[in-house]
Amino acid sequence: MFIKEFYASGRPVVSFEVFPPKSPNAVRVITDTVAGLQKLNPAFISVTYGAGGSTREGTIQIASVIKNRFRIEALAHLTCVGHTVAEINVILDRLQAEGIENILALRGDPPADARDFDYSACDFRYAVDLVRHIRTRAGVCIGAAAYPEGHISSPRLSTDLAYLKEKVDAGVDFLITQLFFDNRVFYNFLENARRIGITCPIAAGILPVLNAGQIKRIVSLCGASIPAKLWLMVDRYADSPEDLQKAGVEYASAQIEDLIANGVEGVHLYTLNKVEPAAEILRNAGLVGEETCLR
Numbered sequence: 001m002f003i004k005e006f007y008a009s010g011r012p013v014v015s016f017e018v019f020p021p022k023s024p025n026a027v028r029v030i031t032d033t034v035a036g037l038q039k040l041n042p043a044f045i046s047v048t049y050g051a052g053g054s055t056r057e058g059t060i061q062i063a064s065v066i067k068n069r070f071r072i073e074a075l076a077h078l079t080c081v082g083h084t085v086a087e088i089n090v091i092l093d094r095l096q097a098e099g100i101e102n103i104l105a106l107r108g109d110p111p112a113d114a115r116d117f118d119y120s121a122c123d124f125r126y127a128v129d130l131v132r133h134i135r136t137r138a139g140v141c142i143g144a145a146a147y148p149e150g151h152i153s154s155p156r157l158s159t160d161l162a163y164l165k166e167k168v169d170a171g172v173d174f175l176i177t178q179l180f181f182d183n184r185v186f187y188n189f190l191e192n193a194r195r196i197g198i199t200c201p202i203a204a205g206i207l208p209v210l211n212a213g214q215i216k217r218i219v220s221l222c223g224a225s226i227p228a229k230l231w232l233m234v235d236r237y238a239d240s241p242e243d244l245q246k247a248g249v250e251y252a253s254a255q256i257e258d259l260i261a262n263g264v265e266g267v268h269l270y271t272l273n274k275v276e277p278a279a280e281i282l283r284n285a286g287l288v289g290e291e292t293c294l295r
Contacts, residue, residue, distance in 0.1 A: 001073055002141035003102045004173040006043045007201035013266035014287055015203065018273050019048040020058030030062050036275030038070050040282055046075035046104060056091065064098040075143060076100050079108020080124035092137060104143040104176065105130045128167045135171035146175040146202060148189035152223040161192055168198050175200060176268045179207040182227045183258050203266030204259050208277050209248035212238050249277050253284035260285065
């Protein structure tokens with residue numbers, strides 16, 4: 001089933017993200033996680049793809065487990081930087097063979113050990129190039145990333161929105177946003193996106209703050225702004241990991257409640273492969289057992 005069909009229901013779509021664990025038993029470990037998430041009845045689960053394709057096999061295997069064992073729609077992340085056209089075609093063929101119909105098309109980062117990486121020498125320089133390539137194939141639903149505060153490498157938000165419109169026009173069926181911690185940022189982004197003619201569904205990406213080190217990494221990696229009240233929360237519970245996790249769950253729950261009340265088309269929860277916080281967040285937000293667009 002194409003993920004875009006969930007968004008056509010008119011009800012908020014609830015979905016999750018997981019990542020391939022760095023473990024020799026990655027598939028077994030993540031299978032336990034997916035089994036727990038299945039009980040929350042998500043519409044779909046996405047699987048990340050490491051820099052330079054470092055988790056390619058894990059992504060394909062886990063997406064297949066989600067789709068074929070658990071009967072949940074899987075959204076396979078696919079990054080194009082550092083891949084040739086031939087390599088991308090092999091991956092697309094593998095995904096198709098596993099019955100994976102939904103792909104999140106991303107530019108991605110070069111391998112961690114790559115020095116002086118030359119993007120201009122790549123077959124795919126930008127995510128839009130990957131979108132155009134995938135769109136030449138039948139039987140695929142394409143998602144893409146959106147950045148409410150602009151991509152960290154973009155000079156200004158208006159420029160980033162123009163690039164986003166180009167991606168959508170190239171054949172994107174739905175968008176999932178980068179994480180944000182202030183819903184006003186999302187609402188402003190949504191208004192601007194609709195104003196320039198982006199009409200596809202846009203799901204809000206929500207990440208619960210579960211530890212102090214995590215939020216510092218977020219700021220350095222993606223440039224998301226941190227509201228003062230969130231910094232105060234982190235400082236207050238810096239020496240109490242259990243209390244910080246509880247407060248982080250409550251913060252994410254409040255974000256989602258507000259988003260649902262304001263008619264968001266979907267909520268994509270970055271689970272960090274942790275079932276219990278995800279379950280608690282959905283319970284708090286009234287999304288367990290409710291009339292949401294699940295499976």
